[in-house]
Amino acid sequence: QMANQGASVQKYVTDLVKILENLEKSRDELDTQITKEQTEKDEIETNIETLNVELENVMEALKKKYSALEEYNKTIEESEGAFNKIVESSQTLLHVTKKEKNTLAKKKVAVMANKEKE
Structure with missing residues (x-):
């Protein structure tokens, strides 16, 4: 019976060692993935910082x-406004000058007519 218990304990130890080895292998794979993803994360953060700058x-x-x-x-708007005022003033000046010219022409005709009568 002692031999059976010894064999059972040995089998348990062997199974336990296999399970521990599998756990360690899984842990190491996970650690490798974590390291890889941490590196990727760091690169992304660096890129984000660069892009933010x-x-x-x-x-x-x-x-x-x-x-x-x-x-x-603002300059264009002010200049256009001033230009429009210049155009309006020019139109007004032209209108006044033409009117004055006509008035002077009529006076000239009247003066000339009076001279001819004399």
Whole structure:
């Protein structure tokens, strides 16, 4: 009976060693996967940091360009407004000058007619 118990214990130990070896193998595989994925995660985080820096640079450049665009729009709007006033003033001046020319022409005709009567 002692021999049977010894054989049983030996079988249990052998089975236990196999199970432990399988567990260690599974643990090592998992550890390898973790290491690989941790490396991948670190690379992704580095890429994200790089992209965030690039994004900040692009956003800053866009901010400056939008500001410049607003200045262009403001300058163009003010210049167009001033130009329109110049056009309106020119039209008014032309109208007044033509009217004055006609008035002067009529006076000239009247003066010439009076001279001829004398």
